[in-house]
Amino acid sequence: MPSRLVKGIWLGLVLTALSAVALACSTETEIVEVIKEVPVEVQVVKEVPVEKIVTQEVVKTVEVAGETVVVQKDVPVYVTVPKDRIVEVVKEVKEIVEVEKEVIKVVEVERAREEKVLKLRYKEAINHLNPFRSTSRPHGWAWNLMYSQLIFKDDIAGQWSPDLAERWEAAEDATSYTFYLRKGAKWHDGVEVTADDVVWTYNTALNPAINPRPQPLALIKGAQAVIDGTATTAEGIVKVDDYTVRFDQEFANALFYDKCCSLVIAPKHILGDVAEADFEAHPFHTSASIGSGPFMLDTAFVADVGWGVKANPDYFLGAPLLDRVTFEFIEPRDALFVAMQRGEIHGSTYPTLTSEMYQALIADPRFNVIGIQGSIMRSFMFHNEFEPAADFRVRQAFLHALDRRALIDAFWQGNGTPINTPFQNPAWCDCAEWDARYEYNPDKAKELLDAAGYDYDTVIHNKTYYVDRGDFFAAIQQMLAVVGIKMETVLQQGPAWVEDYYNKSDFELVFAGFGAPSDPSGWLDSQMSTAAQNGGRYGNEELEALIQAGKKGRTVAERAVPYRAIAEDFIDRMPFLPVFRQNEWWFKNNRWYQPVLDQAGAATSFATIEILPVFQGGAWNKYHPEQWDLKPIAQ
């Protein structure tokens, strides 16, 4: 009996397992694009001339539409005349067969079009779609697809290109900028986009209770009063007419486009009456977002699950080629990699993979890896009040101690160039000479440390949010140990790091990724200006005056004077220690056509990854999303 019981149980288990496998196999197990052949019944109604058959037994003259037809007995005559010419039906006619319409059924075989759904992965913490609270990359994706700006940075043309504004102009003295909106641009609910929306958006963006980053807009005349809470609208934001907006400037400058034009325009008719206190909790930011861009919100946004957009057929630059774009939350790289291989995901909003994964994608003709010109500086920054590193020779020694080329090759797939200055613009940088200055030289490092009287018992605590780069920091620690610098790395989650760096200025040394824009005013504002957080406490009155002077330069030559002064100070005193500048490596399934990324040739190795230029740190994913496409799978 036990043996029967055991057999029965085994049989049950085997059957269960087989059912599970059958169920698994019954579902589509690999992603294959199916072009359906669908029989379509088309009813064609064919209009034919009326045929009238007249049969008579006697010779008679019949008036048919003014024509005289003579017929003889027993000799039937068939006359075909158009119906509208029949003026009389004679009694002698025995039989009339009239065919007015002939219905022909045609069965045609048509290739039904498969819905084009681009699937992208995201992994960063994104919790809302509030256009005034953009804080991370996925927001950028949402804005680019759903919203419009006045103008956008066109990476292919290498210039500003029209978006909501079809043309624009700057006053000769650069004290005002005027934008002419295109007529007929509509919000996703059908309401027309007008100058009122633009004026309201810019004034709302100046309210620090709504927008955490209003400072770049302070160039606009009267903006600071709104930021300070002493006014509700800025006098420099002027509605000229329903389709024209002028921005008067606080002072003549050439930075307005760069600092102010990336703001997405939001609908006044929906958000205009929302109270400040209710603004962040408004459903607009999760389930009812309405923009004027090529795609409309489709699947309501759910934090850390995903959201989706669908084509806006009324988009002012034409209906998008894609039907939908979905963003799915996948955190682990392994799961992302598998999903890419399976064709379940076509790309990612965050481009970090392991070396092995990049290699696998490069080796697979279904994918391509594309470089976007270096826009990140991976850098250290000492706290200016951290006594052991107060002598600038200690900071210089720190860089001399690092074999940066080896670090880049070992931990960043060779993707990076050592630099020493954040001012990577020939107008205010002797880049070739400066970037060669602090080469790998442990002996020189020791000399500098000795000359500075460095206390070798000091343990420097390095705070960083690169929690998955422990091996990189371990290697740095070893290199520093060779010259006698003791460093320990504290891995922190993003919010904890931000609090220590920005809010508390509580650190000795930080390592972070900083943007590397062609004009440094934004970077200086956020990192060094005494008007902002000034996390490293290097900002002072003299530096502040130079930062402000840089903003007021109307030409590159004018801006170069203060920027060069700052750059020369930085390259000697090294308050900021760039380790290397890095290109971002994006990857995508080749089915996805993206006009900017598709300019790059196919990579066959790390060395052949094509690096595409960008315009003023532009976002390639803003480039005409209505032109993006999903190609069929090669059969």
Add this chain to the structure above:
Amino acid sequence: MTKYIIRRFLVFIPMLLAISAITYVMMVLLPGDPVTALIDPFSMQEGISQEYIDKQKERYGLNKPIPVRYVIWLGQLARGNFGYSFMTGLPVIEMIVGRLIPTLQLTFTALILGTVGGIVLGVVAALRQYSYYDYFLSFISLIGIAIPTFFLALIALFLVVLKVPLFPSHGWTSELGVYNLWDNIYHLMLPAFILSIELLATSTRFARTAMLEVMSSDYVTTARAKGLSEFWVIGRHAFRNALLPLITISTMRLPILFGGALVIEQMFAWPGMGLFAVRAMVNADYPVLMGVAFITALIVLVSNLLADILYAVVDPRIRTGD
């Protein structure tokens, strides 16, 4: 029995209070706060205004002392209000309900798979003691216990998703926002199985031991001596008694399954409570974290109560208080 259940429910109240208080204190002591969580350290091109940070802290009540904040939260909870997420502004309970279903689906499927499968395999191993079946099952269950869940998930992703594409790689359904039951079950199978493996292995070992112990007891020998068929001896006398410790193990595993679900949900992008809790922790979204902790504690306490009730059902001595 009714009195017992009511008594247990009353014990829940101080337990839940203690759990919530401890969780709250630990949570607010973590570095970072929801306002700084709004700042992406990578894209630090423009500074955040200090005024904004101060206003937001005031708005979220982060400028009040910790005990005051806890009492306010508790007061709201007593009125059935779990609060609003700092990050999305949505009601926490609404967000949790949306996440609870996938998590319960995942954990209970794993619980059933692990328990039922483990009992069946354990009984088979006990009845065939020292046979090849027994050795094989012992070996497999030891592997199941020894290998961490995340590693099993990685192996599964490589083998049955990438190399032999039997299962989908991620998600609750194939199409975001489009629910289909069969598609959902298809997506559930692999993560639920991976999550169940450790319980399956443990249950197998325990079922085998319990069954062997019972099989050598006097009442089983008596049952055989009475001339009962082996089927009845095993099914009615041995198996039922061997079930008692297994009920304890299975129900006590529920909190561990919830913990394991956190890893599995991340690996397979399963939109459940675990993933939700991790993101809330990273964002220092206190109301969400507290809501998740409270609901999870409640589920665990209720499952313990269920275990006690099941005990009484299986063992009449507990019912009568013998």
